Amino acid sequence: MTADFDVIIVGSGPAGVSAAFPLVAAGKKVLMVDGGNSPAGELPRQPFLAAREYDQEQWKWMIGSDLHALGMHDAISPKMRVPAHAKVFSEFNAANYINSENFVAIGSLAQGGLSNAWGCGVARFSSAELEEFPCLPSELENAYRLVAQRIGISGPKADDLSDYFGLDSWSQPPIAMDALHEHMYSRYEKHRQSLNGTGFRLGRSRIAVLSQDLGRRQGCNNQGNCLYGCDRGALYSASTDLAALKLFPNFYHQTMVVDALRQGDGHWLIEGAAGKQVKSISGSRILLAAGTLATTRLALNALQLQQSVRLLSCPTAAFVLCLPSSFGAARHTGFGLGQLSFVLSLRDDIHVLGSTFATSGLPISEFVNYLPLRRRYGVDLLKALLSSCVVGNLFLPGNLSDNHVSVDGTGALHIKGGFKEETGELLKTAGSRLRKAYAQLGAYMLPMSFTPAKAGADIHYAGTLPMRINPVPGETGSTGELFGLAGVHVVDGAALPLLSEKSHTLTIMANATRIGERLAVGYHCA
Template sequence: MSDVDFIVVGSGCSGAMAAQTLVESGARVLMLDVGVKGAEDEGRVASDEKKIPLKDFESIRVEEKNQHEYFLGKNFESLESTESGSGVQLTPARKHIVKHVDEFLKYSSESFVPVESLAYGGLGAGWGLGCCVYSTAEMKQCNLPENEMLNAYDVVAGRIGISADEKDDADPYTIGKTKNHLAPLKIDANAELLLEKYNIKKSGLNQNGFFLGRPALALLSENFNDRKASAYDDMHFYRDAGNSAYRPGLTIDELKKKNNFSYIGNQLIISFSENEHGVSVKTFDIESKEEKIFTAKNLVLAAGALSTARIVLRSFNSEKQISFLCNPYTYYPCLQWKMAGKKIEQNKTGMCQLSLFHDPQGTNFDVAMASLYTYRSLFLFRLLNEVPLNFRDAKELMRFLLSGIIIMGIHHPDSFSSNRFMKRMSDAGTVTKDSFKMEFVLGEEEEAKIISREKLFKSAMSKMGATALKRVEPGMGASIHYAGTLPFSKEEKELSLDLNGRLQGTKNVYVADSSGFTYLPAKGLTFSLMANAHNVVKKLNT
């Protein structure tokens, strides 16, 4: 019999939270992960990141001769074609997040481009840090237990450090009743003006179901344990010297110091099987190119909804078509005219400045969410490439307009439909001997609803003095919010989870990511993922 109580698969936000809860309960935990890092060195921070001077973005731009090495990449990765491929929009410091994905997570699709990760910390290594609690109605629709989730939100907030404003109009949608949070972060002048306009037009906007406020972010407004408060240096897309942003790698680094936790990287999980002693997991070591077997009493899958489904379908040798959920996502560059022609302040963050929620019924259900970003540290050249004008004139125009630019990224909620599915197909040319067909198509009614809702968002922004300039559809899958591949079910049903997160048809296999959610609210799911992961494993008896 194995002396490992739990194998946890995946080091992303779910895996990190599940592992921490298990380790704190005294269980012996082994984490298996591919765990691609930014460089070959030990520790979470890549060596290239360490070379970036500890100055703010503006000062680096003015003073550092070798800035192109980290802003554009040593091999000019930032300038690679932006037409296709996973993670093309990532800065050089984050390119490792999608490394090996095209090689090991094969899929084909005519309608869907997923973003997946085999990195240390998974997609959490590039998470936008937005935290939202699900409402009572949303949790019910997701099949998540309300009271346990509310407690879990507090536990997770106490671990990761969340800065939030509990007194503005967005708080029912962001931090909710979670008590364990820090003071809100400062917002920049562009966002500040929008918020002022909102407060003037508030009653009309509220009547139309719009609520604006500061986002709850897993970015520190004050020192927290041994992590430093945000320096407002606008460098988060390149480095985070004080670890002010929460990344799952921080949790794993801490767990590695405990005797009852071990981590083995380079392991691509192929499948699992159960026997009378527990669970055995077959992996492919991407370094040695050998297959390996690991055993434990229990298995916790936390590889993300799509990757977990791959492992489960392969383990059950199933070619059944399964549904999944993904938030439709579009974004609008908007211009706040009053801010144009002004110099952008030196100290700010590049993360989400404000969150705008559309809750037409006032029920905190079927809510659409817009994250509002201002633009600077991703450089003009990226923006100018999308402007339909010659580069020289576009440069001068954008220098003038940039201080008033707000990028409004709108997420819409998603429910199950037969138009979205994934299916395992044989493929002898891959390490896993399979690839996955994935399709995600919106019905006509859904599309019409999205368009009409976005018109309302544009109108709300217009009332606050910001004009939407263009609608950009980055394609289905771009929200990077996936769920529902193995939905929670009260009945014993294949390829589903019971309400405790146990994979039906198994004794000791649990799923701690979003695979079980039976609805996907538009609010960012990461905070709820982590709360769910904590809930799933906290009840398990070691």
């Protein structure tokens, strides 16, 4: 019996669309399914600070007609309070039967997945990191290039992080920094030698944001609306690629939350809810790109593997820096994502990556609850203070996490989060050393602002079904094919054999592209 499709891809996020392009180009009949949520809502049309002052209907994009932001006061990230992002995060855990203990579990049922509301940080894994991958480095090198050129990346042509990020040859010019970041960077250039001696390096952030027009997308115009949604399309989202894929006559897209995989008459079946109906669709091959958590649940249930497997995530923390030289200055609209990034070497085998962001695109309410003052006085203080502040984050390598997942007899996925014993001390050391490094840049970490996050809050999930040269049950081969389930391939973060401190999205996309290319030319499809 002939399958309905040559390939079915579960998920339309960065991994899914990246795997789809080479398959569709090769003429394969491809179906992509996702939860169907469409990010919607009002977007600001003026520069952020101007809109905050003059837009009489700003409540629509700040709070939402259903008061969404007010109901999300406990959310771990301000992104989750944005009305336009409500559909990005909603219903994921319930639809995928995911529950967690001491772990922040986040995913998306939206078209384009979590790339609708991400930080856009990108990096290549180093040669040493890629040694863990069961493929030729040249395969990933070519895939990195294809993805970078498709999505658009901005960054400088040379600085102290050029080798670390490895993307300069494919990048557009960097987006202009604000005055605070310009000040810190000029101070860094004066103190580079001493700071490098302590293991601290600073450079421009590499981000999947356009500084120049690319296709129908427009370059960033520094209006500061990054958190609330860019009406120019400067920030990359996989939903843009999904729209491009829909132009191919052999590509099909359908709303469906996949509940299970079944083997049929010489092919595979996906089963799940499509609206109010339960459907079953067949494919010669299934590519799982539903996000690490949902993919892991589907794979472990299909394997009937109830043993616990490790889930990698990056221990993370946030902090606030104040530049006294700018205290009381007027706030100016500027770019809202990472402007400068740092790398801090804690040991030869442990590095920290972080970035700093302007506060000009964030409402004061995001900070006032962290002050030891009544809200009324806190607002007054922050009006003067925030113009001299930037916020920062940092990430440690994923092998310092200690998370485990398993499925039970009902098919639900259970996540138990934690960290390795040494992680707390490493975070404390990182905070102390960053405090000293930034002081040389004229930026002082506010007391009590250095805040480690719960396990999973990084949303850098990976490694549950790692690729190996010689896989065993619960692992995958060089094309992401699950051991014991011929024809089922994992192409998202679940297949990564390691998770460094770097953003892993670009590597996920490159690996998915590589697997798509291999399946397009090296395997027979019905």
